[in-house]
Amino acid sequence: MTPPLARAAAGAVDDDLLELYRTLHAHPELSGREAGTAQRLADALETAGCRVHRGIGGHGVAAVLEDGAGPTLLVRADMDALPVEEATDLPYASRATGTDPNGNEVPVMHACGHDLHMAALVGFARAMQALRGSWHGRLVLVGQPSEERVSGAAAMMADGLYARVGRPDWAIALHVLPEQPEGKVLFIEGTASAGAESIDLLVRGLGGHAAHPDQTVDPVLLAAGCVIGFQGIVSRSLDPQTFGVLTVAMIHGGVKHNAIPDEVRLGLNIRFFDDDVRARLLDGIERIAAGLAQAAGVPEDRMPVFTLLDESARPLVNDPALVRRVRAAVEAALGTERVGSLGPSSGSEDFGAFGTADPAVPLCYFRIGTGGGRLHSPTFAPDPKPVIEAGVTAFAAAALELLRKD
Ligand SMILES: [Zn+2]
Numbered sequence: 001m002t003p004p005l006a007r008a009a010a011g012a013v014d015d016d017l018l019e020l021y022r023t024l025h026a027h028p029e030l031s032g033r034e035a036g037t038a039q040r041l042a043d044a045l046e047t048a049g050c051r052v053h054r055g056i057g058g059h060g061v062a063a064v065l066e067d068g069a070g071p072t073l074l075v076r077a078d079m080d081a082l083p084v085e086e087a088t089d090l091p092y093a094s095r096a097t098g099t100d101p102n103g104n105e106v107p108v109m110h111a112c113g114h115d116l117h118m119a120a121l122v123g124f125a126r127a128m129q130a131l132r133g134s135w136h137g138r139l140v141l142v143g144q145p146s147e148e149r150v151s152g153a154a155a156m157m158a159d160g161l162y163a164r165v166g167r168p169d170w171a172i173a174l175h176v177l178p179e180q181p182e183g184k185v186l187f188i189e190g191t192a193s194a195g196a197e198s199i200d201l202l203v204r205g206l207g208g209h210a211a212h213p214d215q216t217v218d219p220v221l222l223a224a225g226c227v228i229g230f231q232g233i234v235s236r237s238l239d240p241q242t243f244g245v246l247t248v249a250m251i252h253g254g255v256k257h258n259a260i261p262d263e264v265r266l267g268l269n270i271r272f273f274d275d276d277v278r279a280r281l282l283d284g285i286e287r288i289a290a291g292l293a294q295a296a297g298v299p300e301d302r303m304p305v306f307t308l309l310d311e312s313a314r315p316l317v318n319d320p321a322l323v324r325r326v327r328a329a330v331e332a333a334l335g336t337e338r339v340g341s342l343g344p345s346s347g348s349e350d351f352g353a354f355g356t357a358d359p360a361v362p363l364c365y366f367r368i369g370t371g372g373g374r375l376h377s378p379t380f381a382p383d384p385k386p387v388i389e390a391g392v393t394a395f396a397a398a399a400l401e402l403l404r405k406d
């Protein structure tokens with residue numbers, strides 16, 4: 001690593017930054033409700049010398065750090081936490097609760113590492129201040145709300161993010177990955193994460209007495225047939241070499257043991273890397289549900305109702321040339337043994353929305369190992385310092401390469 005970069009990264013991750021991390025961890029907030037988190041992040045970025053825009057697309061933050069004329073690099077951290085009850089014995093463990101979209105009071109935890117991402121973003125801002133004079137251009141540091149609902153990036157774009165801070169020449173982001181060694185940086189060329197859709201399927205029949213099923217059209221049996229039938233879509237209608245996932249994650253129906261209900265509600269989720277698979281999965285669900293309903297004798301006006309929820313994610317596709325350029329810079333900074341490659345993930349991520357400009361913004365989304373634990377688990381308790389330091393170093397190495405003075 002070049003001595004100035006190493007010094008700047010190490011200097012940025014001091015006790016003060018780790019205290020910010022612990023505060024963020026102890027006060028997590030649910031998607032769309034990140035008011036306190038956004039304020040802490042925005043204040044820290046302002047203290048680091050950035051010009052801060054607040055309240056973009058909800059609680060979104062965009063902080064600008066400039067050093068002369070030059071290109072613009074966007075760097076994103078996500079801010080939201082999950083309705084998970086923390087079960088670690090960390091002194092800064094979360095005891096926070098929040099109100100979920102159904103109005104229920106639920107425990108809240110940073111179980112996806114977004115607190116690490118935010119700390120790395122602030123450390124990066126400090127490091128780039130310390131490195132002033134060795135880069136030129138603009139950094140746009142984004143605190144994104146609602147990543148867990150894959151909606152916050154699009155909300156910031158719809159609220160004119162690029163009209164406020166300019167269209168970036170590149171956008172980069174990181175996400176922690178427990179399965180990889182602590183502080184190891186992993187790059188993905190091409191598709192990095194899957195697209196996703198959630199579907200509500202209302203299966204309707206004709207309810208009646210459990211002793212007289214002959215006088216009913218049983219939606220419970222029909223829903224069971226749908227759950228089984230849907231599993232044939234991936235296994236029988238997709239090319240065996242093609243990625244696709246279909247999960248029925250919710251099934252609700254009936255209120256009494258001796259009454260056949262009128263309807264059963266199914267909740268489905270699909271994952272895909274391309275639009276053709278997305279269309280095949282959605283068509284298959286509608287076709288099979290309608291066909292099975294018809295076979296069960298459901299009246300024409302009680303056919304299943306298919307609703308695509310407003311929770312879509314596009315597949316996230318990294319720009320291979322940008323990935324190679326950033327990777328080379330990170331390898332030079334950390335050494336090749338601390339850098340690796342990954343294939344696409346079946347998880348989803350809405351960072352891709354920052355690429356949807358005209359012309360498209362090249363993206364590089366990479367991962368950093370935490371050396372153990374599981375994401376979204378109540379026991380996720382990474383050692384923050386080495387992970388944040390790796391994040392700051394990787395961001396700064398990328399920025400010094402992309403915004404370098406020739
Ligand atoms: Zn998550």
Ligand SMILES: [Zn+2]
Pocket residue numbers: 112113114147175
């Ligand atoms: Zn996450």
